[in-house]
Amino acid sequence: MSNLKLFFSLIVLLIHATQILTQPTVFREYIGANFANVQFSDVPINPSIQFHFILSFAIDFTPGSSPKPTNGKFNVFWDSENLSPSQVLSIKRQHPNVKVALSLGGDTVSDKAANFTAFSIDSWVSNAVSSLTSVVKQYNLDGIDIDYEHFHASPSVFAQCIGRLVTILKRNRVISFASIAPYDDGEVQRHYLALCVGYAGPVHIYSVGPGPLRDDLIFSLYIPCNM
Numbered sequence: 550m551s552n553l554k555l556f557f558s559l560i561v562l563l564i565h566a567t568q569i570l571t572q573p574t575v576f577r578e579y580i581g582a583n584f585a586n587v588q589f590s591d592v593p594i595n596p597s598i599q600f601h602f603i604l605s606f607a608i609d610f611t612p613g614s615s616p617k618p619t620n621g622k623f624n625v626f627w628d629s630e631n632l633s634p635s636q637v638l639s640i641k642r643q644h645p646n647v648k649v650a651l652s653l654g655g656d657t658v659s660d661k662a663a664n665f666t667a668f669s670i671d672s673w674v675s676n677a678v679s680s681l682t683s684v685v686k687q688y689n690l691d692g693i694d695i696d697y698e699h700f701h702a703s704p705s706v707f708a709q710c711i712g713r714l715v716t717i718l719k720r721n722r723v724i725s726f727a728s729i730a731p732y733d734d735g736e737v738q739r740h741y742l743a744l745c746v747g748y749a750g751p752v753h754i755y756s757v758g759p760g761p762l763r764d765d766l767i768f769s770l771y772i773p774c775n776m
């Protein structure tokens with residue numbers, strides 16, 4: 550490598566490192582997917598960092614044993630008896646550093662893949678905005694997380710649906726943050742990269758696991774989405 554190239558590589562590395570180190574520390578815990586009677590108060594909360602609970606999951610499928618896609622009309626699929634609107638309010642009152650989000654999608658619905666499915670971009674976005682606005686308000690939530698892992702749509706359609714949804718929810722002040730946590734899988738990363746490139750502003754990226762440096766691809770995706 551020439552000295553000049555080395556110099557520029559170091560500058561780029563330094564900029565990236567500075568951005569990562571200046572991100573506030575956020576601990577995030579997905580909760581409620583396994584119906585194991587876990588409550589917010591069971592989880593120890595460090596008062597000196599930001600703490601996000603992520604209700605898992607809201608899914609745009611019908612409930613029951615043969616789920617059908619609803620084209621963006623989201624239903625609550627988390628353990629809402631133990632993680633109810635009043636319990637959200639209560640944990641936030643006790644801990645000012647706690648925010649609560651819901652996550653969209655997840656791996657399965659009734660043991661089948663929770664496929665991202667949109668009949669059209671406009672109709673999916675419109676249904677998702679209205680259904681999620683009511684759930685977020687009902688449950689006193691602060692943000693949404695995107696965790697689709699299976700896709701019946703191209704990366705471009707997925708990116709436009711999610712990007713427009715997040716933009717509108719933020720503009721309407723329904724949510725104050727949105728996040729994604731893509732994992733190390735080619736198909737998954739193609740869809741989230743399209744979202745990242747098209748909607749760099751509104752969506753923040755977190756990695757699932759011990760920390761943001763766990764995985765090379767997540768590490769490199771972390772930067773462009775926050776610029």
Ligand SMILES: *[C@@H]1O[C@H](CO)[C@@H](O)[C@H](O)[C@H]1NC(C)=O
Pocket residue numbers: 616658661662663664
């Ligand atoms: C999702 O799609 C797969 C095929 O790609 C199918 O086997 C599965 O049943 C679908 N999931 C649901 C909930 O319909």
